[in-house]
């Protein structure tokens with residue numbers, strides 16, 4: 295209906311000398327009416343520069359319930375900061391394997407995941423909060439045998455912005471669960487959340503006859519994950535029906551994934567996204583994944599108000615740390631078990 299009237303308006307004005315002025319006005323009106331923008335793949339975009347409307351909260355809730363993913367724009371993280379981190383991270387990933395393994399699965403820090411643990415084409419560095427500067431600096435001193443604080447300063451700036459953004463998004467997700475939920479549950483349940491950053495580097499084989507899996511299907515163990523991906527693409531999310539949908543990169547756009555902890559806490563009202571990365575060409579791919587998690591000793595148990603009248607509990611209460619251990623105990627090294635989810639750990643089987 296909206297589109298029909300828009301086309302008609304253009305048509306009757308097409309010979310007018312005021313054509314452009316009127317066209318602009320009509321587009322402006324359309325922009326206001328379309329307050330819940332969607333990307334070309336139909337996944338909603340959360341525009342943080344706009345006031346939240348009940349209808350946008352509903353779109354986000356639906357996206358989080360059906361897909362576990364949506365886009366964020368106007369988030370205040372500059373493209374320059376991401377590009378700087380990407381170029382400084384290259385210095386880390388370009389080091390010889392032996393050097394990177396000083397932080398590998400058998401080191402005391404264990405902040406480097408080498409190739410062939412999650413996938414032959416994937417490696418990553420982890421930076422822990424709350425003091426991201428110290429964590430990044432400790433790792434880079436071990437790798438470079440000298441102190442160069444530029445990288446650590448940028449990481450700290452990025453992660454501090456990510457912390458603020460994560461808090462904001464968790465509040466919005468609580469609002470999307472119903473009136474009063476944010477006031478009731480943010481301070482009591484989410485105040486002690488903490489974050490860590492994973493810097494991911496993908497390099498496919500030199501000769502590629504067909505696409506390869508850069509990172510296999512998995513869910514995140516976080517409450518939410520905020521992802522920056524470079525322009526190469528390859529991130530996909532799985533629909534409930536099992537179809538893979540591209541989550542295409544777009545400048546200035548971050549991707550928000552719901553993780554297992556929020557899925558369990560919301561009793562499946564919000565869905566932990568099943569995602570993977572496919573490499574379609576030999577270009578290096580870079581991403582930054584910021585995981586926002588409950589504190590380790592938190593017992594996750596969906597509150598009755600979130601459960602709602604007459605709904606069955608989907609999960610036994612569990613301690614966060616026990617779930618993290620369940621996922622990390624992998625004979626091949628320390629990496630999340632691909633394919634295992636919180637349902638395997640604490641799900642209550644239907645009778």
Ligand SMILES: O=C(O)CCC(=O)C(=O)O
Nearest residue numbers: 492494523529571581583
């Ligand atoms: O690189 C990406 O786009 C996804 C990364 C991811 O899923 C992860 O780090 O868990």
